[in-house]
Amino acid sequence: MADKKKRRRAYSDSEDASQPFKHLLKSDDQILQILKSFSSTSSSSTSKPLTLADLSLSSTCREVSDLSLSSVQSAIESLVLQLTHQILSGQGFSFTVPSRSSSNQLYVPEVDRIVLKDKCTIRPFAHISSVRKTTITARILSLIHQLCLKNIHVTKRDLFYTDVKLFQDQLQSDAVLDDVSCMLGCTRSSLNVIAAEKGVVVGRLIFSDNGDMIDCTKMGMGGKAIPPNIDRVGDMQSDALFVLLVEKDAAYIRLAEDRFYNRFPCIIVTAKGQPDVATRLFLKKMKTELKLPVLALVDSDPYGLKILSVYGCGSKNMSYDSANLTTPDIKWLGIRPSDLDKYNIPEQCRLPMTEQDIKTGKDLLEEEFVKKNPGWVEELNLMVKTKQKAEIQALSSFGFQYLSEVYLPLKLQQQDWL
Amino acid sequence: MADKKKRRRAYSDSEDASQPFKHLLKSDDQILQILKSFSSTSSSSTSKPLTLADLSLSSTCREVSDLSLSSVQSAIESLVLQLTHQILSGQGFSFTVPSRSSSNQLYVPEVDRIVLKDKCTIRPFAHISSVRKTTITARILSLIHQLCLKNIHVTKRDLFYTDVKLFQDQLQSDAVLDDVSCMLGCTRSSLNVIAAEKGVVVGRLIFSDNGDMIDCTKMGMGGKAIPPNIDRVGDMQSDALFVLLVEKDAAYIRLAEDRFYNRFPCIIVTAKGQPDVATRLFLKKMKTELKLPVLALVDSDPYGLKILSVYGCGSKNMSYDSANLTTPDIKWLGIRPSDLDKYNIPEQCRLPMTEQDIKTGKDLLEEEFVKKNPGWVEELNLMVKTKQKAEIQALSSFGFQYLSEVYLPLKLQQQDWL
DSSP states (O other), rough: OHHHHHHHHHHHHHHTTTOTTTGGGGOOOHHHHHHHHHHHHHHHHHOOOOOOGGSSSSSEOOOOOOOHHHHHHHHHHHHHHHHHHHHTTOOOOOEEEEEOSSGGGEETTTEEEEEEEEEEEEEEEESSSTTTHHHHHHHHHHHHHHHHHHHHOHHHHHHHHTOOOOOOHSSHHHHHHHHHHHHTTBBGGGGGOOOOOOEEEESEEEETTTTTEEEEGGGGTOOOOOOOGGEEEEEEEEEOSSSEEEESHHHHHHHTTTTHHHHHHEEEOOSSSSSHHHHHHHHHHHHHHOOOOEEEOOOOHHHHHHHHHHHHHOGGGGGGGGGHOOOEEEEEEEEEHHHHHHOOGGGGGEEEOOHHHHHHHHHHHHHHHHTTHHHHHHHHHHHHHHEBBBBGGGGGGOOTTTTIIIIHHHHHHHHHOO | OHHHHHHHHHHHHHHHTTTTTGGOOHHHHHHHHHHHHHHHHHHHTTSSSSOGGSSSOOOOOOOOOOHHHHHHHHHHHHHHHHHHHHHHSSSEEEEEOOSSSSGGGGEEETTTTEEEEEEEEESSSSTTTHHHHHHHHHHHHHHHHHHHHHHHOOEEHHHHHTTTTOSSHHHHHHHHHHHHHHTTTTTGGGTTOOOOOOOEEEEEEEETTTTEEEEGGSSTTTOEOOSSSSGGEEEEEOOOOOEEEESHHHHHHHHHHHHHHHHHHHHEEOOSSSOOOHHHHHHHHHHHHHHHOOEEEBBSSHHHHHHHHHHHOOOGGGGGGGGOOOOOOOOEEEHHHHHHHHTTTGGSSSSOOOHEEEEEEHHHHSHHHHHHHHHHHHHHHHHHTEEEEBOOGGGGGGGGIIIIIIIIIHHHHHTTTO
């Protein structure tokens, strides 16, 4: 009977009694003080980011920038004029296209991004191997020119369908679209070609989306869908102390419902898995305009770190635009491999890493962006050694709200990020 | 030279000159009149939907309904009390669980939904084959009870991670969760267990999300993310004449940017592909509260029709909750197989159907929900005969804005839906 009673009590109190480390938590006011000082040092240190021009690199790099629609239009018109002169002078019709192959990519540790070097290839019309690609390039340029005149946005899929006969498959029109960005020296968003939206944002942020003012503290639990076209996003205002970048939906929903951003003023953003271009641009814009530190909450597995790296230093595919797409100095808050033992994540909530996971982890250890952060190397080494991974959701084993009520507050209090 | 001039003119005017059927368009005011009369007949005809109770069915059906959190809590407590009596009286410990196997499913044409019949199975604790499942059921009931006490929402993934050792994999906890819904006679959303959000909404709709009022005309181009928890959605107001249900992102973005909802008052919603539970519940709520007709814009392929059918009459997996999840009387606006010729979609924008596509199409022809709509049967027969499919994006071959400027207005003007 005594045993039964004990069991019943343990059962009803289980959620609170089993929340390890809760006793370490200071008051919210004390944690807020810690965050305020972090936020202010962070904004002063990032106020003057390095650019490629500040460095004396041995090879020249090619970078694109945001151009206005009218500048894109002029750039296309001058290019066509130049081509016409070329043809009239008897030199034939050819484009000079920056190479985007991996041999032309470079990781620059000073700016912590992958960038494109300056190798170019000639794409002549009068050659059997390049006549199709040259034609596609001309067609894409003409379509972009139409977008400039109409001032509308379209998706890559729309673009493909305007001339299926020529493009044959979407990979071809997509690739040439990136070529055109490089050729014109502008970002893909400047071309008004957008990718489908995926990300959501909630918390202490006010911004304008296509002229409408959006208050992200008043977006309920669903949050605001991140607009696909960053050029119509503006007027960002915030009293947040940091941006919390969350890998997955489930954790985002937990934090949105608990209105975590009201306890610790922050902006919560997620791309629901792999970062899409719109979310990357949105994060970058928040970092630049609001000068807030960015803390990342990802799964403790190689893909979590890989996602962090795409936000932080870019993907090889779009290295020509890494300056606009990457957000420097993202801190790895959690779930880190060392957290598994530190927070006593139960064995059954840890998953064994597959062969592929371990290979990906080892490959990451060779990447420059990991190497330059000794803390990350240590964590990743631990992951590969223990061969264990864990999702953010593993924290639910201590109760559904352990993430928002204990884990994150304690992380913030202890400034436990790398 | 003359030829050159002609080509140049054709080039610059191409977008407008090549927009077939634009000359058929009446003025927006005339189209609005058509929509208004459609919208009013639609709201009066659906004002008294049939329920299963209105029918004299040979077999009894099991349906769940939305219950308040406190009712769910009481239901769990009475169930446990009943089990205790059972055990004390020496009958042992067992759950009576409604069967969700396909032999227990029924399509009811009168209400146009798949429903669950009333077969049940006994799940005894004292049997080797069911001891685990019985334990899992008890554990899930206890977790749901905690959610009721705390009044929070969690995802299915969270639920799984609270006891990985017992559940072993998420399929097991997910399946028992559906069992528990059936046992308690309530919807899964009543249990406060939610799926990740996916859908977005934009247009002439105002609603409250977790206490915040959201005006969907002021959500820019990104729109509002549909909240994962329908029970915190309320106060819907709208001056729209119809709901436009869009299968995919790209078309949604086009319509949002063009603010199509201001030209023809409507609410535009998409689940970005396969319909998720949150979007289905949201659509249903709009239909019920606002009494608006729903027009669907999907790809012209078997999956487009399948998606339409999930919105319309439910999925087999959640047939116990079809009354809450399905939106009756969705009209198939386009892209319909007959539109391919009618709108002169160029051959190169049509795709050949694969063997699998054709099989899926033929299977659909056997489904009751298709059979009962002769127009749909005709369209589907045409698709299977021509072996051609097309995406919504195929309309981009007539210019990026052909969808919003010609195709949809003409469809509305001609009341061309089935």
